[in-house]
Amino acid sequence: MTMSTSRVPNLLSQLPLFNELALNELDNIALGTSELRAVRGDKIFHGGEPCIGFHVVVYGRIKLALVSPGGDEKVVRIIGPGHSFGEALMFMEKPYIVSAQALEDTLLLHVLKSAVFTELDHSPEFAKKMLAGLSRRLHxxxxxVKAYSxxxxxxxxxxxxxxxxxxxxGDHFALDVGKAVIASRLNLTPEHFSRILRTLCERGxxxxxxxxxxxxDIEGLRSYNG
Incomplete structure (x- = not known):
């Protein structure tokens, strides 16, 4: 996993959270931002480590998971390009409660809490975007919870x-991550997930x-209650 600061202002300007900031505001954020490259399998952080900022995915995918003392994990989110994670804990000044791992080659930006707080004091639009992101996360x-229940x-x-x-x-798409990751994200065992896929195939x-x-059969799929 490698870090640099060489292209940070340009990368920030391309992300939804920052794309309305003025150049001087981007430069201020960039002073507290590092570029982080990870390859598949790299750990970004572990549960229990201090949270001193938040991350934004430029490209690639990150898995956030709860990990038991025995090593079992429950995937809680899969983070793709343009999306961020860690803001809530940053504001609460709490340690990470999940672990983060790269699912593929990934480029991240890590923005320090001090840079965020300074910009929040000066940019109402930036504050609104952060609040909107946290609200979407809660929703x-x-x-x-509704789906699992x-x-x-x-x-x-x-x-x-x-x-x-x-x-x-159209009617064609590719699963963007492995089946075991999707199963965990949906609160299913890999075996149960595979059985469901087989059943959907067998039913045409x-x-x-x-x-x-x-x-x-898109209408049949929408109405299926198995």
Whole structure:
């Protein structure tokens, strides 16, 4: 895992959280920002470590997971390009409660708390964006609780399919991470997840080839309650 500060202002300007800041504001944030490169499998941080800022993904994907003392893990979020993590704990001055690991080659920006607090004092728009991001996170968490409590395993898998890039690519899309990671994210065992996929294939609702999925009956999939 390597870090530098060479391209930070330019990278910041391309991210939704920062793209409305003036050049001098970007320069101020950049003073407290480091560029971090990780390869698949690299740990970004472990649960229990101090949180002194937050991270933004430029490209790649990061897995956030709760890890038990025995090494078992529960994936709680998968973070993709343009999205951030760690803000809430940064504001609360609490240590990380999850571990973060790169799922593929990833470029991150780590923004120090001191730089964030300084900019919040001077930019209402930046403050609004941070609040909006935290609000979206809370809404997503409540949606997860609702899904785990009220929806079957099959309904969770189907819901995940419709969150993928179906609208962009017609009825074809690729699973963006491994099946075990998706299963954990949906609060399923890998075996249960595989059984659901087989059942959906056998019912003629989807077709699979590796990570590639084709939806054969979109209305049937929407109404499936298995």
């Amino acid at each position: 997503s968490l409540m949606s997860d 009220l929806r079957s395993g099959s309904q969770r898998v189907i819901g995940y399919f419709f969150k993928c890039d179906v609208n962009k690519n 609702l989807i077709e699979m080839s590796g990570r590639q999925i084709t939806i054969l």
